[in-house]
Amino acid sequence: MNFLQTIGSGTLHLLRQMGGMFIFLLVSLYHIFTPPFKFKVFLRQVRFFGNRSLMVIVLTGAFTGMVLSLQVFYTLRKFGSEALLGPAVALSLIRELGPVLSALMVTGRAGSALTAEIGIMKITEQIDAILAMALNPLKYLVVPNIVAAILVFPLLGGIFDLVGIYTGYVVGVKILGLSKGTYFSQIETFLTTEDISIGTVKSLFFGLIVSWVCCWKGYTAGHGAEGVSRATTEAVVLSSVLILVSDYVIGTFYL
Amino acid sequence: MIEIIDIRKTLDGQEVLKGVTLRIEKGELVAIVGRSGVGKSVLLKHMLGLYKPDSGSIVIEGLDIVRFCTRELCKVRERFGVVFQGGALFDSMSIFDNVAFPLRERLRLNEQVVRQKVEEVLEDVGLLGHEHKFPAELSGGMRKRAALARALVTEPSIVLFDEPTTGLDPITLNSIHRLIESTHKKYNFTGVIVSHDVPEVFSIVDKVAMLDMGRVVEFGTPEEITKSRHPLVRAFITGSPYGLQETQS
Ligand SMILES: Nc1ncnc2c1ncn2[C@@H]1O[C@H](COP(=O)(O)OP(=O)(O)O)[C@@H](O)[C@H]1O
Ligand SMILES: [Mg+2]
Numbered sequence: 001m002n003f004l005q006t007i008g009s010g011t012l013h014l015l016r017q018m019g020g021m022f023i024f025l026l027v028s029l030y031h032i033f034t035p036p037f038k039f040k041v042f043l044r045q046v047r048f049f050g051n052r053s054l055m056v057i058v059l060t061g062a063f064t065g066m067v068l069s070l071q072v073f074y075t076l077r078k079f080g081s082e083a084l085l086g087p088a089v090a091l092s093l094i095r096e097l098g099p100v101l102s103a104l105m106v107t108g109r110a111g112s113a114l115t116a117e118i119g120i121m122k123i124t125e126q127i128d129a130i131l132a133m134a135l136n137p138l139k140y141l142v143v144p145n146i147v148a149a150i151l152v153f154p155l156l157g158g159i160f161d162l163v164g165i166y167t168g169y170v171v172g173v174k175i176l177g178l179s180k181g182t183y184f185s186q187i188e189t190f191l192t193t194e195d196i197s198i199g200t201v202k203s204l205f206f207g208l209i210v211s212w213v214c215c216w217k218g219y220t221a222g223h224g225a226e227g228v229s230r231a232t233t234e235a236v237v238l239s240s241v242l243i244l245v246s247d248y249v250i251g252t253f254y255l
Numbered sequence: 256m257i258e259i260i261d262i263r264k265t266l267d268g269q270e271v272l273k274g275v276t277l278r279i280e281k282g283e284l285v286a287i288v289g290r291s292g293v294g295k296s297v298l299l300k301h302m303l304g305l306y307k308p309d310s311g312s313i314v315i316e317g318l319d320i321v322r323f324c325t326r327e328l329c330k331v332r333e334r335f336g337v338v339f340q341g342g343a344l345f346d347s348m349s350i351f352d353n354v355a356f357p358l359r360e361r362l363r364l365n366e367q368v369v370r371q372k373v374e375e376v377l378e379d380v381g382l383l384g385h386e387h388k389f390p391a392e393l394s395g396g397m398r399k400r401a402a403l404a405r406a407l408v409t410e411p412s413i414v415l416f417d418e419p420t421t422g423l424d425p426i427t428l429n430s431i432h433r434l435i436e437s438t439h440k441k442y443n444f445t446g447v448i449v450s451h452d453v454p455e456v457f458s459i460v461d462k463v464a465m466l467d468m469g470r471v472v473e474f475g476t477p478e479e480i481t482k483s484r485h486p487l488v489r490a491f492i493t494g495s496p497y498g499l500q501e502t503q504s
Contacts, residue, residue, distance in 0.1 A: 120346075129343040132303050133357045133409075134332040 024216050028142045038144050045148035050156070052110040057102050057156050058163050064097055065089065065164030069171040073178075085176075086183035087190035089168035090161075094191070094199045098161040099153075100247050103206035106149075106156060107239045111214040114145060115235040118218025119228035127219070142219070146211045153207030154200050161199070198254045205250060206243050213239045256281045257302060257413065257445065262311030263469075264297060271297050272308070273469030279462075281316075284439055284446040286456045288491060289466035295449040296340060298466070299415050302447070303335060304328040316412070333361070336406030336444070340417040342398040344390040344405070350377075351386035354405045362409065372408055379441070380404045380434060396427035400434065407438055416448040420456070428452060432459050453491045457481065465491070 072088045118141055121127050130137040165187070172178040217235035221227045257279040264272040271294040279285045287295050300306045301313055304320050312319050320331050344353050351373055358369045377383045380400040390398060399419050406414055416435065420428045436459045439446055450456040457463065457477035465473040465480065465488055473485050480488060490497030 124341055125339040125343040126345055128300070128303075128305055129337065129339055129345075131305060132332055132335060132337040132339075133361055134329040135357075135360055 020220070021212075021216050024142075024219070025212050028138050028146055028212070028215070031136070031138050031143050032147060036139070038140055041140060042144040042148055045144045046152055048114075049106060049110045049148055049152040052113065053102075053106045053156055054159070056105050056109050057160050060101055060105055061098070061160035061163035062167045064101060064160070065093065065167035065169075066171045068092055068097070068164065069168035069176070073172065073176050082176075082178060083182050084186060084190075085172050085178055086165075086169070086185075086187040089172075090165050090187045090191055091195055093161045093164045093168075094195050096199075096247070096251075098164065099157045099199050099202035099206060100243060102157045102160040103153060103203065103210060103243050104240055106153065107210050107214075107236055107243070111210045111239055112232050112236050114211070114214045115218040115221075115232045116228055118215060119221035119231045122219060122221045123224060123228060142211075142215045145215055146208065149207035149211035150204055151207070153210070154203035157199060157203040157206075194254070198250070202247060202250050205246055209242045209246060210239045213242060256314075256316055257447070258312075258314040259298075259301070260312045260314070262301060262308035262313060264294075264301065264306060264308050266297065270469060272301075274311070275466070275469070275471055277464055277471055277474070279445060279447060281445055282443060283462060284435075284448065284460045285462045285464060286460040287447060287449045287464050287466055288451070288453055288456075291451075293466050294469060295466055296417055299337075299417055299447065299449060302413075302415065303332060303337065333409075334412045336409060336411035336414040338399070338402045338406045338414070338416045338419050340421070340449075342390065342402035344398060344401055346390055349387050349389055350382065350393070350401045350404075353390070353401060354386075354408050357405065357409050373404075376404045376408045379407070379438060396423055396431065399423070399431055403431075403434065403438070407442060410442060412444055414442075414444045414446045416446065416450075418449050418451065420450060420452050428455060432456065435459060454481070 068089050069085065072092070073082060073085055076082050076084055076088065118127075121141065127137045127141070130140060169183050172183055173180055214235045217231040217238070218228075221231035257277075259275055259277040261274045261276050262272055263270065263274055275294075275298060277285075287298065289295055297306060301308055302315065304313075304323060308321060312321050314320070315331055316334065318331060320328060323331065344350075345356065348356070354373045354376060355369050358364045358372060364372070373386070374383060377386055380403050382397065382400050382404060385393070385397065390401070393401065403416075403419065419435065420431050423431065432455060435446070435448065439459075448456060448460060454477075457480070460477060462475065463473075463477055463480045464471050465483075465485070467487050473480060473483050473488050475483070481492065483489070487497055489495070
């Protein structure tokens with residue numbers, strides 16, 4: 001009996017949480033299209049996401065490209081098709097690793113900070129203060145972040161791809177001894193607009209997911225510093241899980 | 256006028272308000288006094304419609320707000336100015352921008368009028384010359400002043416103060432009280448002050464409501480309250496221990 005009760009109340013709690021999260025998303029999306037749009041806040045948040053994450057994106061992109069080049073080269077050599085190293089690296093990055101890894105990095109770097117910032121505003125009653133002024137906090141704290149993330153994630157993903165493709169080239173040519181021309185010319189041959197569009201679509205969705213989850217977790221942070229730190233952890237974990245799950249789901253649509 | 260009639264509220268399975276009834280006349284300054292965690296902030300947030308009571312009604316200047324939708328609530332909230340516990344100033348903005356925020360965002364005044372109004376109210380609270388500082392750079396007392404300025408700048412008809420003097424030294428405390436008194440005279444709002452600073456707060460208010468165990472246990476003029484025989488009231492005035500077993504919860 002007790003066991004069933006625990007499961008039941010746990011499920012109810014989860015459902016209520018999820019319901020709250022979805023309503024939060026729908027209302028926020030609706031408010032993207034109702035005036036006023038806080039353009040200055042939006043610009044600030046573009047900088048917030050971009051500035052914070054650029055370095056770590058470049059760094060992780062570089063090493064991902066290098067590792068990828070080594071690993072793929074090793075596999076391709078077994079089939080005698082080392083010439084395809086360029087497209088193999090580029091496609092893996094553009095379709096898969098670029099969007100996913102850059103989104104995970106931005107989550108850790110900017111998403112967590114976003115949750116903490118909103119969470120602190122929550123526990124210090126700054127959100128209540130906006131409400132008490134007869135204003136809508138979503139307009140100031142959530143809508144600009146969602147729009148900024150949807151814009152910035154594809155850009156950061158693109159930077160990740162470019163850096164990765166370049167370092168993959170460096171490893172392939174300088175270390176593994178591939179000929180200079182093949183790497184890029186083969187990429188040109190094999191890369192299609194569909195590959196780029198799938199990568200972009202993924203990045204757009206990841207931007208939506210990360211900004212949504214991180215804003216929501218901050219917005220619903222519990223009491224005190226402990227509540228904010230827990231919200232931050234949960235935001236990062238949930239964002240990461242949802243990124244990987246939706247990566248698969250979007251992937252199945254593009255088969 | 257604020258009329259609260261028998262409101263109850265359960266939060267997280269704990270009944271915080273168990274039938275609170277309170278009537279605050281127009282232009283009056285009323286203190287709400289009670290132990291920490293007794294539900295004073297929750298009560299103030301009910302007046303703003305930030306919480307909905309499980310039962311009972313809340314009438315703000317003739318409007319029963321309990322069943323109001325967001326848009327109607329916004330209309331009512333426009334009459335309020337609120338000084339939150341801790342100030343709730345926006346960390347990312349200067350004092351000037353904080354105070355200007357409701358003018359720019361809600362009233363959409365032009366920048367010249369905004370400047371004029373902000374400077375006037377900053378002068379009222381004695382912060383002129385500090386408007387370019389950020390909240391983190393201010394002392395506790397200055398932060399309370401800035402919060403007061405932000406609450407008053409829209410010339411609200413009701414002002415709520417959530418512990419405006421908690422944690423201040425006696426001199427600053429006194430100056431905040433004088434400030435509430437003088438702005439009350441100037442702007443003539445209906446005021447509700449949550450405070451632990453008994454008996455100092457008695458000198459500026461018209462009425463005092465003592466909140467305990469989810470109810471108003473004593474309500475009257477400061478003179479009446481001072482003479483009250485209620486043990487909690489006596490404990491508050493003399494600072495003697497009272498109901499220790501409950502304080503620990
Ligand atoms: N959002 C909330 N969710 C759950 N419990 C709350 C919430 N806000 C306040 N409480 C609880 O209600 C009680 C009264 O809180 P509060 O009104 O802040 O006390 P105070 O009189 O010190 O201002 C406390 O026990 C607090 O834990
Ligand atoms: Mg309080």
